[in-house]
Amino acid sequence: MERGRYGEFATLLAQRRIELEAALAAGDRRVEAIRSARSDTPADDEHDPEGSTLSGEWSAAIGLRDAAGQELAQIALAEARLDGGTYGVCEICGSEIPLERLRARPAAARCVRCASP
Numbered sequence: 001m002e003r004g005r006y007g008e009f010a011t012l013l014a015q016r017r018i019e020l021e022a023a024l025a026a027g028d029r030r031v032e033a034i035r036s037a038r039s040d041t042p043a044d045d046e047h048d049p050e051g052s053t054l055s056g057e058w059s060a061a062i063g064l065r066d067a068a069g070q071e072l073a074q075i076a077l078a079e080a081r082l083d084g085g086t087y088g089v090c091e092i093c094g095s096e097i098p099l100e101r102l103r104a105r106p107a108a109a110r111c112v113r114c115a116s117p
């Protein structure tokens with residue numbers, strides 16, 4: 001299937017999506033594991049060092065999972081732009097996003113100038 005000059009990015013986006021879906025699933029499992037470890041510890045154990053380690057791990061796991069979820073959403077938008085023929089066009093200024101930038105960040109919706117105020 002010919003998708004023009006952005007054909008390679010359909011593959012890149014699909015690969016990235018697979019990685020992110022795995023990361024998201026791993027994040028979910030991690031969050032669930034910490035949730036069940038927490039429910040095993042008594043509620044009045046707030047100053048237990050293990051308890052605070054768990055909340056640190058909890059924040060880190062939530063952060064990683066949410067980051068994967070957000071990037072997945074960006075991938076979905078990029079795939080929609082690819083289908084709609086607007087992929088590679090800056091959503092702010094309308095100029096073409098350089099291919100080197102897209103290769104580094106296939107989900108980029110803005111050129112470097114518009115992405116960094």
Ligand SMILES: [Zn+2]
Pocket residue numbers: 090091092093094095110111112113114115
């Ligand atoms: Zn721009």
